[in-house]
Amino acid sequence: MSQSSIFHRDLNSDLPVVVAGDGNFLIDATGKRYLDACGGAAVSCLGHDHPKVREAIKAQVDKLAFAHTGSFTNQPAEDLAAHLVARAPKGTGAGRVMYLGSGSEAMEAALKLARQYCLEKGEPERRHIIARKPSYHGNTLGALATGGHAGRRAPFAPLLIEVNHIDAPYPYRLQHDSEGDADFAVRMANLLEEEIQRLGAETVMAFVAEPVVGASLGTQPAPAGYFKRIREICDQYGVLFIADEVMSGMGRTGTSFALEQEGIAADLTTMAKGLGAGYQPIAAVMAAQKVVDVIKAGSGKLWNGHTYMSHAIATAGALAVQQVIENESLLDNVIARGKQLEAGLRKAFAQHPHVGDIRGRGLFWTIEMVADRATKAPFDPADEIAPKIGAAAKVRGVMTYPSQGCIDGINGDHVLLAPSYTSSEAEIEQILETLVHAVSDVVRG
Numbered sequence: 107m108s109q110s111s112i113f114h115r116d117l118n119s120d121l122p123v124v125v126a127g128d129g130n131f132l133i134d135a136t137g138k139r140y141l142d143a144c145g146g147a148a149v150s151c152l153g154h155d156h157p158k159v160r161e162a163i164k165a166q167v168d169k170l171a172f173a174h175t176g177s178f179t180n181q182p183a184e185d186l187a188a189h190l191v192a193r194a195p196k197g198t199g200a201g202r203v204m205y206l207g208s209g210s211e212a213m214e215a216a217l218k219l220a221r222q223y224c225l226e227k228g229e230p231e232r233r234h235i236i237a238r239k240p241s242y243h244g245n246t247l248g249a250l251a252t253g254g255h256a257g258r259r260a261p262f263a264p265l266l267i268e269v270n271h272i273d274a275p276y277p278y279r280l281q282h283d284s285e286g287d288a289d290f291a292v293r294m295a296n297l298l299e300e301e302i303q304r305l306g307a308e309t310v311m312a313f314v315a316e317p318v319v320g321a322s323l324g325t326q327p328a329p330a331g332y333f334k335r336i337r338e339i340c341d342q343y344g345v346l347f348i349a350d351e352v353m354s355g356m357g358r359t360g361t362s363f364a365l366e367q368e369g370i371a372a373d374l375t376t377m378a379k380g381l382g383a384g385y386q387p388i389a390a391v392m393a394a395q396k397v398v399d400v401i402k403a404g405s406g407k408l409w410n411g412h413t414y415m416s417h418a419i420a421t422a423g424a425l426a427v428q429q430v431i432e433n434e435s436l437l438d439n440v441i442a443r444g445k446q447l448e449a450g451l452r453k454a455f456a457q458h459p460h461v462g463d464i465r466g467r468g469l470f471w472t473i474e475m476v477a478d479r480a481t482k483a484p485f486d487p488a489d490e491i492a493p494k495i496g497a498a499a500k501v502r503g504v505m506t507y508p509s510q511g512c513i514d515g516i517n518g519d520h521v522l523l524a525p526s527y528t529s530s531e532a533e534i535e536q537i538l539e540t541l542v543h544a545v546s547d548v549v550r551g
């Protein structure tokens with residue numbers, strides 16, 4: 107197919123036509139097979155043809171697709187919400203779920219719920235958002251403004267709402283040589299307190315963070331204790347904490363929500379990718395009891411809605427995905443295969459002259475490429491090192507998620523891996539071997 111009426115393919119005629127999924131492989135129209143080591147952007151956590159998910163979707167197609175949420179609810183949407191609330195991080199209370207169609211929409215919904223909470227609570231002066239950089243929260247204007255992704259923000263800068271950014275913990279570049287992890291965690295978390303005080307505590311509405319940074323920095327967990335301190339600061343100043351678990355949630359890091367591992371809960375939590383695993387486009391925001399109580403006691407209405415929310419096929423598909431993850435104990439496999447992936451990456455790249463950092467958690471890992479390992483100098487963006495590694499791996503039949511240009515002033519070439527929770531030991535080995543070859547196709551080891 108040389109010409110395409112699809113805008114993005116018309117601009118990139120190299121895209122193969124994908125025709126089928128086979129376990130953790132994708133198959134294109136020429137019959138070429140690609141082992142999916144990134145699930146697109148950490149989406150496809152159950153491969154591409156899970157029979158139970160397919161069956162659930164087909165069964166729902168035969169019953170009901172859509173009925174407007176203004177007039178009806180439906181059983182799969184109810185059951186999925188109950189499932190999610192029951193597994194929410196401790197401290198959420200009896201939370202409530204709102205469904206959306208994408209991660210960006212979920213972020214917009216979370217921001218609007220935060221604003222509604224402040225207004226209904228009688229604190230209309232709370233309007234400032236504090237987020238982190240680097241970070242990525244989506245591509246709609248509000249979510250894009252909230253994100254600290256230098257490259258994606260730049261072209262739209264005058265259109266974006268004003269959001270204040272503090273540094274996200276990025277030990278490779280921000281932790282001082284003599285600084286222990288605990289001190290680093292507190293120093294980075296206290297940036298939030300400084301920013302709240304700078305803006306005026308009574309004017310701050312919400313703090314937004316990815317519990318494990320995904321698309322911008324590449325699978326960067328926070329040092330232990332960071333989020334505990336963040337929670338304390340938010341509570342002290344009456345600021346809502348919005349956890350963007352769009353990428354890190356639904357088991358990707360080894361627990362249902364990445365924040366569980368930090369021993370705290372957010373007030374609003376977004377989720378998307380591993381929710382539907384790509385079988386259906388679906389996202390959600392979960393509001394903790396504290397938010398629900400204020401809204402119920404206030405107007406008793408949600409000031410946000412979209413036509414396709416609570417879509418019966420989407421929620422039936424996502425419910426099946428969540429049940430498969432639980433019933434097949436796949437989080438155990440995330441942890442086991444994650445350990446294998448980490449060990450393999452460290453063995454292959456710990457001494458590599460152009461791999462500066464290896465970071466991640468669960469089945470969510472990244473290598474950061476640098477021109478000079480000693481000085482940590484990045485590559486020239488024009489060299490397109492990460493995209494070239496991604497392209498070399500694709501030629502060799504493995505899909506990875508390369509990125510660059512995310513960080514202010516630093517190129518940030520990195521390659522992210524987010525294999526399926528159903529990955530076998532042999533598949534992880536194939537990913538590792540291919541990545542080693544792809545890296546040496548592009549830079550000298």
Ligand code: PMP
Binds near residue numbers: 147209213245321378
């Ligand atoms: N938040 C995070 C943490 C993400 O990783 C993404 C997508 N990469 C989004 C929000 C936006 O999701 P979507 O692309 O589905 O709009």
